[in-house]
Amino acid sequence: GAGVSQSPSNKVTEKGKDVELRCDPISGHTALYWYRQSLGQGLEFLIYFQGNSAPDKSGLPSDRFSAERTGGSVSTLTIQRTQQEDSAVYLCASSFASGGYEQYFGPGTRLTVT
Amino acid sequence: DQQVKQNSPSLSVQEGRISILNCDYTNSMFDYFLWYKKYPAEGPTFLISISSIKDKNEDGRFTVFLNKSAKHLSLHIVPSQPGDSAVYFCAASDTGGFKTIFGAGTRLFVKA
Numbered sequence: 001g002a003g004v005s006q007s008p009s010n011k012v013t014e015k016g017k018d019v020e021l022r023c024d025p026i027s028g029h030t031a032l033y034w035y036r037q038s039l040g041q042g043l044e045f046l047i048y049f050q051g052n053s054a055p056d057k058s059g060l061p062s063d064r065f066s067a068e069r070t071g072g073s074v075s076t077l078t079i080q081r082t083q084q085e086d087s088a089v090y091l092c093a094s095s096f097a098s099g100g101y102e103q104y105f106g107p108g109t110r111l112t113v114t
Numbered sequence: 115d116q117q118v119k120q121n122s123p124s125l126s127v128q129e130g131r132i133s134i135l136n137c138d139y140t141n142s143m144f145d146y147f148l149w150y151k152k153y154p155a156e157g158p159t160f161l162i163s164i165s166s167i168k169d170k171n172e173d174g175r176f177t178v179f180l181n182k183s184a185k186h187l188s189l190h191i192v193p194s195q196p197g198d199s200a201v202y203f204c205a206a207s208d209t210g211g212f213k214t215i216f217g218a219g220t221r222l223f224v225k226a
Contacts, residue, residue: 004157031212042120042218043158043203050212058213091157101146101207103214105157 002026004106006092012112013082021077021109025094032075033095033103034067038088046090049075082113117141118206120217127224133191135220137204140185144206144215149178149189152201152219161202162189194224 005024013019025032034046045059049069060066064082069075079086089110093103119138127133135149145166150158164171164178164187171178177190191198204217 033212033214035216043205043216045213045215048212056213093157095212101148101163101214102160105150105159107155107157 004092004094004104006090006106006109008109009107010110010112012114015084015113016081018078018080019082019111021079021090021092021111023075023077023092023094023106025073025075025092026104027073029094029096029104030072031095031103032069033093034075034077035091035093036088037091037108043091046077079111082111084113087111087113116218117144118204118215118217120204120220122220123218124221124223127194127222129196129224129226130193133189133194133198133222133224135189135191135202135204135222137187137189137217138185139187139206141206141208141215142185143208145209146207147178147180147187148205148207148214149176150203150205150216152203158203191222194222196224196226198222199224 007022030051033048035043047057047067049055064080067077089108091108093105095103148163149161151161152158162173162176180187201219201221203219205214207214
């Protein structure tokens with residue numbers, strides 16, 4: 001079956017503009033995660049959604065970052081007023097709810113803020 | 115506050131030899147540990163995991179060892195193959211397993 005997909009694969013934007021990154025999780029997965037990987041760094045947790053529960057936003061670096069998950073499926077990560085330090089690869093992952101430790105990752109969106 | 119640490123940014127190993135990747139953690143509430151493998155321009159893929167009630171889990175050429183008292187785990191790859199060359203991330207989660215903390219990764223080079 002289809003894996004996790006993300007769009008766009010690459011995004012170049014000017015400082016100060018808003019961007020939206022999209023994630024389509026694997027069908028049937030109720031948990032969805034967003035991570036960020038800056039150059040030479042590990043995966044930084046941003047946010048996760050689990051079913052209808054309130055999302056865990058504890059990893060969002062600032063209030064310029066927000067995410068939604070509509071209908072328990074597709075998710076959008078929005079970065080407002082982008083800064084150069086936002087440049088990174090943004091990875092989305094999904095997993096099953098029960099025993100859902102193994103996460104399936106998408107290929108990521110490479111964001112470059114100029 | 116790095117709760118999961120991979121102190122070796124890179125490791126080079128000869129084909130056929132053993133690769134040992136190390137990981138340390140600080141949060142005693144972690145009870146599930148995972149290793150992911152990442153190739154360039156791809157998302158990480160799950161490799162192997164271990165629950166805190168075990169000290170060893172084996173899957174083919176890959177074995178993960180957990181030392182809870184030392185808050186240390188390691189991934190052994192035997193024998194190493196050139197196709198194993200990738201970045202390996204150690205990850206940990208607490209009960210529920212949804213919030214997962216990743217280490218910075220170790221880049222493994224397996225030389226033919």
